Amino acid sequence: MSMKRNSWKEYQKEIAEDHYYYARSCIRQNFFPGSEAAFLRILQENLSKDIFDDPRHTSCTGIGYHSDIVPLETIMTVVARQFSLMNAAGYENFASSCITSFGIYTEILETWNEFPETEERTRENLWKATKREFVKPKNLAHTSDIIFHFREEIARQAKYRLVNARTGEPLKGVEHIGCHYAKIFPKSGVGGAEFPYVLAGMIESWGGEVVDYPERRHCCGFGFRNYLVQANRGYSVANSQKKFESMAPYKPDFIVCNCPGCTMFLDKWQYTIAEMEGTTYGQDGIGIPVLTYEELAGLVLGYDPWDLGMQMHQVNVEPLLDKMGVRYDPEAKYLGKNGKFIGAPREAAVNCFSGERLYRIQR
Amino acid sequence: MSKKVIIVGGGVAGMQAALSLKGQGIDSVIVEKSDRLGGKLCDWHKLFPTFTPASEVLGPLKEAVERAGVEVRTGAEAERIAPDSVLLKSGERLSADAVVVCSGFDLFDARIKEEYGYGIYDNVYTTADIERMMNEGAVALPGGHAPRRIAFLHCVGSRDEKVGQRHCSRVCCITGVKQAMEMKTLFPQCEVYNFYMDIRMFGPGYEELYRQAQEEYNIHFVRGRISEASPTFDGRLQIKAEDTLVGRPLKMSVDMLVLIIGMRAGESNGRFAQCPGVGCASNGFLAPADLFSGSVLSPVEGVFYAGTVTAPKNVGESMSEGAYAALRVAEYLGARS
Amino acid sequence: MNFYDGFIIPFVVGCAVLFTVVLYKYVRWFVRLPAADKRLVRRNFFSMQTLRGIGEVFSECLLHRRIFRVNPLLGYMHMSLAFGWFLLIVVGWIETIAYLGGRLVPIHGHVFFKYFSTSLPHHPVWGIDFSSVMDALLLFVLSGVLLAWFKRLRSRAMGLRRTTKHTLGDRVALSALWFVFPLRLLAESLTSAIFHNGGFLTGAIGDALAAAMPLRTLSTLESSAWWLYSCALGVFFVSMPFSRYMHIFTEVPLIFLRRWGIRSGEKPKSFDHFQLEACSRCGICIDPCQLQRDAGFNNVQSVYFIRDRRYNMLRPEVADNCLMCGRCEQRCPVGLDLNTLRLNSRSRLHDTPSDRRYDYTAGIDRSSGTGKTGYFAGCMTLLSPKILRAMERIFNASGEEVWWADREGGVCCGRPLKLAGETNAATRMMRYNEELFRRHGITTLVTSCPICLRVFREDYRLEGIEVLHHSEYILRLAKAGRLQIEPGEELFTYHDPCELGRGCGIYEEPRELIRCAGKLVEPAETREEALCCGSSVANTALNDLGQQRIARSVGASLGETGADAIVTACPLCKKAIARGTDRPVYDLAEVVERHLA
């Protein structure tokens, strides 16, 4: 890993110390609803930072853009509005929770940089639509950059570490980086595009061991159009499957992603593959838990897994919790904030030990 | 009063220029930044396409330079050049009647192509590493065992806009073929794959060697550039490419990945180009006065070029240019006196 | 008189094995003949063909007339052994009968007559000195044996550059054969040394021996010599049906079956056995083979191919490596259908059911033009646009309206596939083209490719359509006055394409046309003896280097004529020879076109 750090040094990225304007992610807040709350809590409570969660900001419309529904001019105007809101709130450090959005922001900023006339047109459009003006952010970071930035502080406050509580061995983590994080502009990611360090750094700081497996760089398969069109989903799931097959020999204890889409697909496709083919990739014949980095940080800081929303995962996270020695109440998994039972999913092949499958696997 | 010529760089072109000048009764001083003559050829094992040991070319040349009594200043790096002087890094200024720039090229640093993992994974090598290992007499994997499968990747640092190297380095294709054959000879059971974008066999006997490599050495040539190398569970490397000739992605694991690194313009070219009139071509190599009759002339009278300082060349071409530059220097000096 | 002695056992056993095996083989092959072949036998058994067969057996099996044509010395060698031995047997029997009348004599009686007849008075019977006649015959045979030994040392003197490399079995049989007659001479001489019953040869040697050693030594030696003679015969007879010497008998039924009209076909059948085992491995096919003399292959010639096939060890490398030029077939003294045998071997190795193959040709018709005369360029002509253009000009000049079958690409004629052994699949392509020709209602089909020509003539069902090679067609136009060919001064030499010459028997028409346009000089090997260009589509095993070597040698031989240009009448030959010569190579059509008035 030492050499990788050398390569990472060439991709130093400036990350603001404090005062962030928070832009939420459509997917993250829907599928991992505890994650963004946890992020805010970590920054505000554990790190004592100022972060503004603005109720007026909107989706960046990235999914629409990548599905050819939203034109470039429109999305630029939407992005300009977000910046304008940030200005209005008195912030200049923009923190995006979503990798797709992050990619959109970096791409648009770079476009404006290369083609100033585009920026001018966007200003006109924004003015026409909302009578607003905007100043570009001083610092743009993905929220995983921010967690990475404070990873040592989090390590200091850690209640649990990424080590096997029983054996003391480091847990093996697969880090998966969203494509739009640094593959568009290597300089926009911590560690560059080939050996991104943003998640690897977290895992290492918190006591775990990073797995470098052959398909590490491969896309999770979301690919927007691949997933959004039902007939194309076979391509989407095939990509995830390729990654799972490649990582399985290393026996990883968990997967951590910085892109909400990747987290969702690496989690849910494991369920799909297990149901369709009967294949699971984790230890003991079950799936590999997939976490957002907020959840990982939250666990390390000793947050309750059910407060982190980890009951919403398709692949059960209990094996990881047990390994880390996290104390949790199994009975409380499906209880809502008000203590009422919120309903439990049916057993799925991905969570069953091999040989005791509840379902007949269709081939 | 006898004229003095300063030759910047003591590689094959510089040495040949000095010898040819001597043959015409002109004294020269070779200014060499390293501590020995010979340039990059010192680190090379055998030369394409004949597998002639590099020492067989270099040895006689060095001896001749010594016999001819050419003044050689090693450990002296030129900082600036002018038609009438050369300023050394040390601050010393050497005056001259003419300057021949033979400062050669730099090898492309394969670390820049991060995706191939050079310097990150132990079993990624460059062609220069292979030559070094051949010279040391031991080509082996880190674990000491013989490779079962080797992949050579052509055009690393050549014809690649992403690393600012648009030009073709010319000699790497044949180097890749030569080394593939050498590896096959060392490890007959080993499968050797060469991944290429185009195969450019420009020299005499090169195409024949290419064919021999294919037909007699059973070296597999796959048209497609490797996109990335990643470690596998058993400590090998997985490489991915497209087999463009069948239009399908291809992947395989290998024990060794050899990056066939290209020639990039010498780092000193920029400094030399500060001499008024001297300039670099868009690829960073020094631009000669013209590409035909003036290939060894700079646009500035009194400054001459020879060898790879102007473009990628092979050993023979560099030496020919050394001799030709000497001829043009002699004409220049003769006309001035 | 008693005809028993211990030493006769090897001979008798040998004979028994020989006749049992030979009989078993013949009955088996005969029974397995296809019904159609059997019908031919029944129909032609009582015909002149049978009588002619007897004549042929005499002239070929005994006199070896065809080998005389290759080389008189070689012919004499074969004749002395075969005819000489035959006479020894016949005269031997006559001698036995002359001395003993109608008395029943065992099979070995005449063979060892000298030994057993010592008690009989030694004088001429019926006015014939049998001892001397038999001695003369033995001398005749021995002269052949001597030549055989000589041939081992200096085959070139007997017209053979190379001789056959023999198998172990052949070597055993051959050695036994070489010893049979010298041993007979020795044994008879020893007997006559004791009993003074020899002729001019054995008697003379016997007298010399009698003078040289005591009687006891003589009688010990005599007994040993007869034992050895019998053993040599026994060994030879046992090995005979399993070695090349099976041909001695097999050529006889082969001659009759062939006379009755049975031929090998594109699929293997029982008759092939008669052909395979009638091969004497004389090796005459080796020298004409260009793969041997130019490309350095020493194990693929017909003799080896037949040997390998006979012993079930035929590999595709051997079966496929043949140009099928027919040069060896032309020379084979046994007259074997070497190409057909090669073809049906390939068919057994490569042919596959072809239910759906070439279905993609259905409905394709890229032909153009209208006319009662159709022109089929063939794949190779399509790669030689000069020929195509020349043909077009010739058609225009003669005012012929032409239907162009495949100028825009068509379906291959099927012969290359057939030659490769894929006869079933080839048939599908043939049916396609037949249908195409019929659909366009042509009455004459012209092709400039002899490969296509041959398959059109041999395998296509084209009743009502006359198939012509362009050489025949152009000559016909010229003779009818529809083309004016102006004579020139250029000196041409002509290369006979295999498929056109040996294949279709067209030798004269191209030459006549060339003579219309210039002067013609013949190369050393020409017409039936013409060389192959080396690029024959029949060979799927020969690599490029081999093809080039043959082309260079053909080019050299054509160049030796001193001609200004080489003319051929096959697009493939044209391309092949052009690689092996620095002289211009033209197709016949190009030559005619250039001399059109």
Place this chain on the structure above:
Amino acid sequence: MIQWGYTINQPRAVNLDRNDLTAARRIIRQMPELQACIACGSCTATCTAGNLTQFNFRKVHTLVRRGEYEGAYEEMNKCMLCGKCRLVCPRGINTRGVVMLIKRELGEY
């Protein structure tokens, strides 16, 4: 039973680790010149069969050399063995021999 509406796509990559190269090696051993193919494509351009169907000789033998045998036999069966490809091949490869060889070695695929 879940109606997925799709199935998992199989990877298209030629995987040289999984492909059984035994037959490919056998073919190359018998016809080493096949390795000298520089993929100029003139064989396919002139191909009689290739002008009537999708048959691509160059592609098929390249795939075979990579251990992708499936369908090679059927593809090669489209060849008419006319020999034009052999005449145009700049590397002098015995293309017809290659067709026969691949059919012989890969009949069972």
